[in-house]
Amino acid sequence: VGFEPPxxxxxxxxxxxxxxxxxxxxxxxxxxxxxxxxxxxRAQEPISQWLDSLSDLPLQRxxxxxxxxxxxxxQQYEKATIALARALAAPxxxxxxxxxxxxxxxxxLALELRARWLISKGDAAVPLLQSRLTREALEPNTHSxxxxxQVLRALAELYRSKPWxxxxxxxxxxxxxxxVPILPDKTSTLDLPIVTASGRSRGT
Numbered sequence: 001v002g003f004e005p006p007x008x009x010x011x012x013x014x015x016x017x018x019x020x021x022x023x024x025x026x027x028x029x030x031x032x033x034x035x036x037x038x039x040x041x042r043a044q045e046p047i048s049q050w051l052d053s054l055s056d057l058p059l060q061r062x063x064x065x066x067x068x069x070x071x072x073x074x075q076q077y078e079k080a081t082i083a084l085a086r087a088l089a090a091p092x093x094x095x096x097x098x099x100x101x102x103x104x105x106x107x108x109l110a111l112e113l114r115a116r117w118l119i120s121k122g123d124a125a126v127p128l129l130q131s132r133l134t135r136e137a138l139e140p141n142t143h144s145x146x147x148x149x150q151v152l153r154a155l156a157e158l159y160r161s162k163p164w165x166x167x168x169x170x171x172x173x174x175x176x177x178x179x180v181p182i183l184p185d186k187t188s189t190l191d192l193p194i195v196t197a198s199g200r201s202r203g204t
Contacts (some may be wrong), residue, residue: 014043021050030057031101038066041073048074055083061090062103065111072118080119087115102146106136110150117158130158 020028020036028036034054040047051070059067064087071080096104113129133151140148 014040014045017043018045021047030054030059031063034059034063034066034070038070038073041070044073048076051076051079055079059086059090060101060103061087061092062101062108062111064090065108065115068115069111069118072115077119080115084115084119087112096144096147102144104144104147106133106143106147107150109133109136110147110154113154114157117154117161121161126158130155 017036017039021033021040023033033050037047037050037054041051047070051067051074055067064083068080068083068087071077071083093103093105093108096102096106109129110133113126113133116123116126116129133155136143136151137148137155143151
């Protein structure tokens with residue numbers, strides 16, 4: 001399903017992320033600034049010097065995975081490999097947080113898969129993470145929305161960059177009794193119900 005985000009709100013979000021990243025008054029935590037850096041790296045913004053400075057801060061395991069992703073997005077693969085090693089050396093979250101950053105083992109694994117796949121497609125841990133997260137994705141009711149979003153995103157990035165072998169689609173989206181196959185080389189448009197503040201209407 002292809003969707004091009006509106007440019008005006010996208011530019012506003014990029015500007016807001018830059019404000020967080022460059023915060024010099026101590027209002028943003030290290031984790032917030034790392035998150036902003038990762039977002040900006042995906043927007044192709046020049047943030048290399050900020051990734052270097054953030055690497056000098058005391059960071060959590062998830063933060064290091066985001067630093068790895070940011071370095072990979074900016075094609076600094078040697079530094080990304082070092083950041084990944086620091087991520088794997090950091091303590092794993094033991095359980096899901098219900099406040100603050102909402103860190104969890106599942107979300108950490110999803111970020112690990114994204115980081116590993118971005119910097120090394122041949123990483124031996126990728127198939128193991130892929131298999132585990134696929135099982136996690138099939139049990140959405142046992143995970144928070146944060147976990148579900150990160151798991152699906154990690155799997156989507158992996159499958160999107162894998163070559164399609166032409167096999168029939170094994171993925172379908174069902175909305176209100178309408179089933180649509182999702183094919184890797186196609187853009188599917190669904191006529192979906194849109195919920196607004198004034199009630200329910202139909203839209204594409």
